Amino acid sequence: MAAPEEHGSPAQFLESVGRGVARFVDAVGFGAHLFFESFYWFIMGRRVGQRVRSSSVFAQMMVIGVQAIPIVSILSVAIGITLSMQGINSLEQFGAQHQVILMVALSVTREFGPLITGILVAGRSGSALAARISTMVISQEIDALKVMGINPVRYMVVPSLVGMMIVLPSLTLWSIGISLLGSAIYVAPQIGTTVGAYFTQVNASIDADDLAHGLTKSLIFAVLITIVAVINGISVKGGAEGVGRVTTSAVVHGILAIVLTDMVFVFMTTS
Amino acid sequence: MTEAPIPQQPVIEVNDLVTHYGERRILKGVSLTIQQGEIMVIMGGSGSGKSTLLRHMMALEKATSGSIKLLGNELSELSQMDLYKLCRKIGVSFQGGALFSSLSVMENIILPLREHTELDRVTMEVMARMKLQVVDLAEFEALMPSQLSGGMIKRAAIARAIIMDPTLLFFDEPSAGLDPVVSSKLDNLILKLRDAMQMTIVVVTHELESAFKIADRIIVLDKGKILTIGTVDEVRSSSNQRIQDLLNRRFEEEELDPEEYLRRLMGEIEDSQTEDSD
Numbered sequence: 001m002a003a004p005e006e007h008g009s010p011a012q013f014l015e016s017v018g019r020g021v022a023r024f025v026d027a028v029g030f031g032a033h034l035f036f037e038s039f040y041w042f043i044m045g046r047r048v049g050q051r052v053r054s055s056s057v058f059a060q061m062m063v064i065g066v067q068a069i070p071i072v073s074i075l076s077v078a079i080g081i082t083l084s085m086q087g088i089n090s091l092e093q094f095g096a097q098h099q100v101i102l103m104v105a106l107s108v109t110r111e112f113g114p115l116i117t118g119i120l121v122a123g124r125s126g127s128a129l130a131a132r133i134s135t136m137v138i139s140q141e142i143d144a145l146k147v148m149g150i151n152p153v154r155y156m157v158v159p160s161l162v163g164m165m166i167v168l169p170s171l172t173l174w175s176i177g178i179s180l181l182g183s184a185i186y187v188a189p190q191i192g193t194t195v196g197a198y199f200t201q202v203n204a205s206i207d208a209d210d211l212a213h214g215l216t217k218s219l220i221f222a223v224l225i226t227i228v229a230v231i232n233g234i235s236v237k238g239g240a241e242g243v244g245r246v247t248t249s250a251v252v253h254g255i256l257a258i259v260l261t262d263m264v265f266v267f268m269t270t271s
Numbered sequence: 272m273t274e275a276p277i278p279q280q281p282v283i284e285v286n287d288l289v290t291h292y293g294e295r296r297i298l299k300g301v302s303l304t305i306q307q308g309e310i311m312v313i314m315g316g317s318g319s320g321k322s323t324l325l326r327h328m329m330a331l332e333k334a335t336s337g338s339i340k341l342l343g344n345e346l347s348e349l350s351q352m353d354l355y356k357l358c359r360k361i362g363v364s365f366q367g368g369a370l371f372s373s374l375s376v377m378e379n380i381i382l383p384l385r386e387h388t389e390l391d392r393v394t395m396e397v398m399a400r401m402k403l404q405v406v407d408l409a410e411f412e413a414l415m416p417s418q419l420s421g422g423m424i425k426r427a428a429i430a431r432a433i434i435m436d437p438t439l440l441f442f443d444e445p446s447a448g449l450d451p452v453v454s455s456k457l458d459n460l461i462l463k464l465r466d467a468m469q470m471t472i473v474v475v476t477h478e479l480e481s482a483f484k485i486a487d488r489i490i491v492l493d494k495g496k497i498l499t500i501g502t503v504d505e506v507r508s509s510s511n512q513r514i515q516d517l518l519n520r521r522f523e524e525e526e527l528d529p530e531e532y533l534r535r536l537m538g539e540i541e542d543s544q545t546e547d548s549d
Contacts, residue, residue, distance in 0.1 A: 049355075135372070139367055139372070141370075141371055143329075143331055143365065144369035146330075147358055147441075148358060148383045149357075149358030150382075150383075151351075151355070155386075
């Protein structure tokens with residue numbers, strides 16, 4: 001008779017890695033299916049008597065976007081000022097502190113704006129969506145939708161996805177603007193220029209491609225945040241404790257997905 | 272000359288239904304028919320498969336084998352869109368009510384109308400108020416589900432279930448968690464719905480008093496198989512020991528396997544396997 005495997009043996013480690021990879025591949029496949037199904041309902045819903053209500057999309061836009069403006073603004077000003085302080089401090093060693101405008105403009109537009117906004121929305125709205133869906137699963141509200149002849153993806157997921165895809169790039173644009181404003185207010189007196197001249201130089205430093213780079217990423221982040229939240233939400237097990245667990249997972253997985261996708265995106269567009 | 276009785280088309284036909292959760296076989300060849308205007312009560316101990324059977328009849332689960340015909344439609348052959356259309360003829364009252372917590376009572380009740388009809392808001396509200404009167408909740412339309420008692424939630428859920436005037440109504444444990452007075456009122460409501468609206472009603476319950484009060488026929492399930500189908504008197508007078516155990520409430524204690532109970536307690540068995548938490 002074979003001896004039982006010891007706890008923590010290489011075989012068990014490999015098995016757990018294998019299971020993790022299988023779960024990941026399964027989740028990616030399901031996420032892709034969910035995205036295309038959402039796309040189908042958004043386009044075809046009205047024709048098949050399952051229309052996506054614009055009021056639901058607007059409601060989501062309000063929650064995800066408009067209500068997030070204050071916190072995005074505070075964070076963006078702080079990022080803009082912090083980058084400027086670090087930039088001036090580093091660049092003045094080479095007597096190039098005037099280049100701080102170029103540095104801040106490019107890094108905020110291409111990187112920090114979309115990334116910080118994405119992470120903030122993942123924490124704020126991704127978690128809320130996962131909590132909402134998991135609560136609905138536990139209290140049989142999803143089953144109730146099905147037996148009422150209402151497709152849950154069309155009713156629950158599409159408004160959130162569409163709302164997120166509209167709002168996140170808009171919030172990112174807002175974040176970029178506010179970060180640059182914060183930076184301008186700090187930098188202008190430091191390097192002996194005006195806020196107006198700061199923005200003139202920003203305009204000369206970045207082009208449409210830089211903005212497109214940042215906004216395209218935020219669009220991808222919007223899809224990731226929503227799909228990750230939904231996958232976590234519907235995988236809930238147990239009661240209130242399960243809701244807490246999937247809510248945390250939605251945030252962690254959402255941020256992980258954003259940062260890794262950002263890295264791959266930057267690699268693909270710059271190499 | 273007396274006319275020959277017109278043969279009735281069954282509203283539900285289940286044939287040799289088998290289903291698994293993972294390796295575990297939950298339903299082991301269940302067959303039954305339910306006629307128009309009938310109140311059929313499904314009974315059984317914990318883990319007998321009664322909630323699973325109900326979920327299959329509501330098209331929420333797919334069977335391993337066998338067939339279910341609902342209002343003449345074979346469920347496994349329906350497209351998703353046809354299934355959604357069929358669902359409009361079905362009403363369901365879930366065990367916990369399953370009201371949408373973010374919507375008021377009124378919004379909950381008009382949801383099916385809002386999603387499936389082109390009626391204007393005023394008409395929908397008038398229809399909802401009529402249903403609220405049927406369930407005796409006329410004064411509570413503006414409240415949120417969190418502001419309602421258990422019995423009121425169930426009645427609001429019934430109002431939502433009947434808003435589309437369905438031909439078939441499912442109840443999952445309508446009396447669970449309610450005091451005897453409220454429970455009795457719900458039983459009367461179920462009878463009233465059948466008599467006034469000619470609905471066919473399927474009820475899963477383990478409340479014997481309630482079952483005997485409302486049932487035209489009773490199905491007793493045990494370990495995924497049908498022990499008997501019959502009228503209240505036939506079930507009561509059955510000589511089958513398992514049925515007598517159920518009637519004398521000795522069923523559930525026997526079902527408790529301490530090892531499995533502990534594993535469930537530790538969360539090692541997924542929810543889907545513990546389908547019958549009632």
